[in-house]
Amino acid sequence: MSAALPPPVPGLAEASARIAAGESPTALTEAALARIAALDGRLHAFVTLAADRALAAARRAEAEIRAGRRRGPLHGVPFALKDIYDAAGLPTTAHSRLRLGHVAEADSDATERLEAAGMVLLGKLSTHEFARGGPTDELPWPNARNPWNVEHFAGGSSSGSGVAVASGMVGLAMGSDTGGSIRLPAAYCGVVGLKPTYGRLSRHGVVPLSFGMDHTGPLTRTVEDCALAMQVLAGHDPRDPASAPVPPGDYLRELRAGVAGLRIGIAPRFNEEALLDAETSAALSAAAELLALLGAEIVEVRLPPRRVMDACLQVILLAEGFAIHQRDLRERPQDYGRVTRERLMVGAFVTGPHYVQAQRLRRMIAAEVDAVLAGCDAILCPDIAAAAPRVDAVDEGPFRRQHPLTGPFNATGHPALAVPAGFAANGLPLSVQLVGRNHDEAMLLRVAQAYEQAAGWMERRPPL
Amino acid sequence: MPQDLRAEFRACLARAGISVPPEREPAMYEAYLAYAELASVLDEPYPYAAEPAAVFTPAAPGAGRAAGRS
Known part of the structure; x- marks a missing residue:
């Protein structure tokens, strides 16, 4: 079976180089569609595959590039969207029975930016229902399965995004992260996932779960691919009230500057409270040691207590999620999956004063985490x-x-990135998290790039 | 006391206008207790100067005109 399996699609940097060298964007899209056709019956990454639309876009891109009008490095490269992002003419189901029959009339900001850069939309990806449910809910579409072992959790809620990138169906998948929903599937599927600073990427045209905690961001196979995506995605959007009027960084300029002389914080109490198993603890220690070998100074820092950060996140998320869904929870609760419904209903317990x-x-x-980051360039944590x-x-x-170890940085809004950090004895990926100063995603990517290149974990592929 | 908490739990659901099937009530009640325990950290007083993160920021002068309103 594996002999007949079409090869994984290249990541963004490699696809870009191949197109620059003359490879056909149409052929790249056809290769992605062939890989999806071969694997998605087992992995269920896609909810909607837009093959005809993708091929038409790829042919347009090819014609423009052949005519000398290449828009930029991502022109002609395929991508996919978590199915809470709008793309005009396609359904945005949020993986829910409640959205059957929906068709988006306009694009999300991310769709606009990626297509304006010439990228080719393949389709919409599986998510936990409304970015809130779980992997066992019975929904109109099957839940995505982890390509490293389909009996294991793919993470969520951007489950299809993690699965599609890890299995080589696509080089860039957009996700959303309200308590860890980009970083958790990235970690469990062995890919890179970035939750940028709150307000860095627009949420316009994305189905909300919690206005105060929702972040959008990319999942990719490599750190460089993540930086390439951020070059296109970042920017102020007045249609999103939380969009920061801060100029985007240059995420590529210092990507390879290394970590020599940088200060990387580790937070022993946060790590102790995380109750890591031995393999994850060893992977975290090894990551710190490798960064030190590369010239970084490792310094101990003290983050606010987990309990406090978790309470902040959960209360806001629960109250806002309930506010959004309350009418449907009253009038058609049976249309939600059981897990989604009950998790949303917990928001009914939040009082006004607690919110x-x-x-x-x-x-x-x-402010406490800002103060910690005034003394170091990034924090390394699980x-x-x-x-x-x-x-x-x-x-x-x-x-x-x-509660997920990712949630505290939704509460504080700081950018946080999941990067592969090895493998457990059972062959499943391990991961670590880097947290940075607000709007300094470039520094996070720089540290992650140095670590990734030295560690080399991204060379290993799921055994499909 | 546990009886009071169960009454409070049911009051929260009733006030919200939502219902839970009887077979799921134990799990939801457990969730209520776990939530209440976590949220209790928010009962401590904060300084008056601690403003909410989500304070409303009015648009800058001219923003409406810039958006094309007449």
Whole structure:
């Protein structure tokens, strides 16, 4: 079977170089569609495949490039969207029965920017329902499966995004992250996932879960690919009230500047509270040692207590999610999957004073993390406590006992990036998280690039 | 006390206008208790100067005209 499997598509940098060298964007898109056709029956990454639209866009890109009108490095390169992003003419289902029959009339900001750069939209990707449910909900489409082992959790909620990139169906998949929904599937699927600073990327045209905590961002196979995507995605968008009127960085200029002389913070108490298993703990230590070998200075820092950061995130997320969904929860609760419905319903327990207190706390803990980052260039910490659990072992209760290690940086708004950090004995990926100063995604990418290139974990592919 | 909490739990659902099937009530009640325990950290007083992160920022003068309104 593997002999007949079409090869994985190249990442963004490689695809760009191949197009520059004369390779056909149409052929690249056809190769991606062939890979999807061969694998998606097992992995269920896609909810909507827009093959005809993609091929037409690829042919247009090819004609423009052949005519000497190449728009930029990503012209003619395929991408895909988590199915909460609008793309005019395609359904935005949010993977939910409640959205059956929906067709978007306009593009999300991300769709506009990526297509304006000449990228080719392949289709829409599986998500936990409304970016909130879990991997066992019974929904109109199957849940995405981890390509490293389909019996194990792919992470969520941007599950299809992680799966599509890890399995070589596409080089760039957009995700969203309200408590870790970019970084968790990136970590469990062994790819790079960036939650940029709150307000750095527009959320216009993206189905909301929590206005205060929602972030959009890319998942890619390599750090360089992530930087290439950010070059296109970043920018102010007045249609998003939270969009920051801050000029975007140059995410490529210092990508290869290395980490010599940089200060990387590690937070022992945060790590202890994370209850890491031995393999993840060893991977985190090894990552710190490798960064030190590359010339970084490792310094101890102290983050706010997890309990405080988790309370801030959860209260705001729950209240806002409930506010968005309350009418449907009253009138058609049976149309949600059980996990989604119950998790949204927990928002009914939030009081007004607690919501206000959480908003006040948010400003205080963000300032505390700002102060930590005044003394170091980035913080290295865990994003998962262990490799992906089996799907049947995932906590699918209404309120998780263990909150994700990613959530604190949704609460503070700081940019945070998941980067592969090795493999567990069972062959599943491990990952670490880098957290940076607001609007300094370039520094995060620089540190991650140095680590990735020295560690070399991205060379390994899922055994498909 | 546990009886009071269960009454409070049911009141929250009733006030929100949502219902939970009887077989799922134990799981939702457990979630309520876990949520309440986590949120209790927010009961401590903060300084008056601690403003919410989501304070409303009015548009700058001229923003409406820039958006094309007449």
